Amino acid sequence: MICLKDTLFKPRVWQIFLSKIIEFFFPRYCFSCRRVLALNEHLFCRRCQKQVFLNEKEYLLKEEFFTRVLAPFAYEEPLSQAIKDLKYKNKIHLIREIAKFSRPYFEEIDKSFIVCPVPLHSLRLQERGFNQSLLLARKVFKNHRVEELLLRQKYTKPQVSLKGKERRQNVKGAFRVRYPERVRGQRVLLFDDVLTTGATVTECAKTLIKAGATEVKVAVLARAG
Ligand SMILES: [Zn+2]
Structure with missing residues (x-):
């Protein structure tokens, strides 16, 4: 780092x-x-x-469903605290600040990619009141198309409480494509706030590729661990 x-x-x-x-x-x-x-x-x-720590190298997660992971920051304080405050203390004003702070690190993403935030289940959305990944994606990728292509159909336990294998099991079949016709033949950039083992983005990418996306890249604000 x-x-x-x-x-x-x-x-x-x-x-x-x-x-x-x-x-x-x-x-x-x-x-x-x-x-x-x-x-x-x-x-x-x-x-x-x-x-604030930057990740030194591009994160190489060996997965068949996406070509690249862009994770500019390490999930360490003080940035990790800002993300937690946004998500769990409802500090929505941080969206704009986090987005402006991080935008330069995502500039290389080609405009042909549709940016798709990792979705929340409707119950969690109700509980939190907003999907931080969607709000951040809209501000960070101002010149891209941002679309909620995925739907979270399974209410899963929080990934934080689980270990590697359990995490993959937990999110298996958790997503489905909302608009198949908007995914087919497209290149998609999946966006999430934090990446831990990558189980969630892998399941999302798998769902998009199966629906006919030609390429999926992953971008996250911070990588934990
Ligand atoms: Zn200061």
């Missing part, structure tokens, strides 16, 4: 002046240290950004 590099540009005087005014009237705070963020900082201040 390597630390996030400082990629901030050098602003002009008027840009600094304007950003100070906006920061004063509409302050946003660093998720980690609560310092007021500059206009070109998102989620974390420059100092806390250095604590």
Whole structure:
């Protein structure tokens, strides 16, 4: 793992002046240290950004149903806490910050891919009130088609509580394609917030390939473990 590099540009005087005014009237705070963020900082201040770990290499998960996994960040604090707060403490405003923070790392994804978020079961959706993967996908992939191609038809136990083999068993047959005609012949980018063993995305990718998708790639915000 390597630390996030400082990629901030050098602003002009008027840009600094304007950003100070906006920061004063509409302050946003660093998720980690609560310092007021500059206009070109998102989620974390420059100092806390250095604590976010990037995954050094592309994650190679040996699977027959997808060609690639893009997982730019490690699921470590402070980013992991931001994701947990979004999901379990209902902090929806973090969507925009997380998306802006992570967008540059997904820029290489070809526009021909339809972005499909990993779906939640309707009961879990009711319980949480939103699907974080869908909301994040819409903000991160602003220039792509984002479509909910999959449906979660089986209410499964949370994967966190299970081990590798049990996880695969748990999600087996859990998904189905919502609109087969929109999947056939298409290239799909599956998107989820966190990847652990990959059992969920593998099952999703399998469902899409069986429905006629020509290629499936996987993109996740953070990889655990
Ligand atoms: Zn900070």
